Each structure stands twice: as C-alpha cells, then as structure tokens.
Amino acid sequence: MKLFSDEQLAVAAIWAEAEGESLRGKMMVGEVIRKRTRLKLPYLSDGTIAGTIALRYQFSALNDDPADNLRLIASLKIDDQDQAVADCIIAWRNSATTNYSKGAVLYYNPKIIKTPPSWVAKSDHVASEGSHEFYLPWELKGK
Numbered sequence: 001m002k003l004f005s006d007e008q009l010a011v012a013a014i015w016a017e018a019e020g021e022s023l024r025g026k027m028m029v030g031e032v033i034r035k036r037t038r039l040k041l042p043y044l045s046d047g048t049i050a051g052t053i054a055l056r057y058q059f060s061a062l063n064d065d066p067a068d069n070l071r072l073i074a075s076l077k078i079d080d081q082d083q084a085v086a087d088c089i090i091a092w093r094n095s096a097t098t099n100y101s102k103g104a105v106l107y108y109n110p111k112i113i114k115t116p117p118s119w120v121a122k123s124d125h126v127a128s129e130g131s132h133e134f135y136l137p138w139e140l141k142g143k
Contacts, residue, residue: 006049007092013053014088016061016075021130023087028129029107030095036105039143044105060112102126103143104134 010033018029033052040047045055053059061072078085101107108117109131123135 004050007089009049009053010092011085011088012075012078013059013061014091015078015085016072017059018088018091018130018132019084021132023091024100025130025132026088026091027095027098028101028104028127028132028134030092031098031101032104032107032134034095035101035103039105039140041140100127100129101134102136103140104136105140106135106137107132109133 010030013033014026014029018026021029033049036044036058037047037049037052039045043055044058045052061075080086080089104126106117106119106123108120110116110133111131119137120135122139123137124141125133126136127134
C-alpha cells in the first residue's frame with residue numbers, strides 16, 4: 001500500500017515552495033514537478049513524483065539545511081481545510097493542462113537566493129511569476 005498519493009506529495013511540495021504565491025504561481029511549480037517527472041533526467045527526477053520532489057537540492061523544503069527542514073515539517077502538517085492548501089490542490093490538478101511556465105524545469109526565488117544558481121548561465125529565462133523566476137536549460141530546448 002502506498003502511504004502517500006502522488007497528489008498528496010505534489011500538493012505538499014507546492015505548498016512548501018509557493019504557499020504565498022498566486023494560483024498561477026502555484027500551477028507553475030506544479031508544471032515544473034510534472035515536467036521533471038516526465039523527462040526522468042537523473043539530476044532532476046527518477047520518474048516518480050516522490051523521486052522528483054525529494055531529490056536532494058531540488059526543492060528547498062527538502063534540502064539538508066535545518067531552516068528548510070522546518071518548512072518540511074510544516075508541509076507534513078497541512079490540512080485541506082486551509083485555503084492555501086485548497087489552492088495548491090487546485091493548482092496541482094490544473095497544472096496537468098497548463099503551460100504558464102513555458103516548459104521550465106528550474107526556478108528560484110531571487111529574494112531568498114541572492115546569487116543566481118550556476119545553472120542560470122546555461123538556461124533561458126522563460127517566465128516570471130510572483131517571487132519566482134523560471135528557466136529552461138539549453139540542453140532541454142524542444143523536449
């Protein structure tokens with residue numbers, strides 16, 4: 001028996017990454033999770049939702065930093081009666097048919113990460129929403 005459904009895992013990740021973002025911003029994070037899972041590239045995903053969101057250094061709420069672990073703990077306590085969580089559920093479901101992120105598989109929040117990640121230099125900036133900047137690595141153009 002699978003203890004957590006793919007939807008539950010994805011919703012928790014979207015909440016942890018984009019709780020304060022617009023519904024569109026939440027959908028864009030959902031799109032990134034879905035595209036990484038579909039592409040199944042070893043540095044982004046093992047082809048499962050769990051293996052996409054839990055891959056080390058991919059989603060900040062699951063990093064090794066103790067401050068990030070507090071966010072992970074909070075994400076495991078979310079309740080679908082909370083409007084922000086309900087929005088994340090809607091965002092996950094809608095992200096199956098949207099492409100606001102324009103195929104992005106990477107994003108970051110420049111308000112939190114002051115120095116752009118190294119992958120930015122090898123990627124196209126494809127979208128912005130709220131606090132997040134979305135990127136598509138050159139190697140993945142057309143995929």
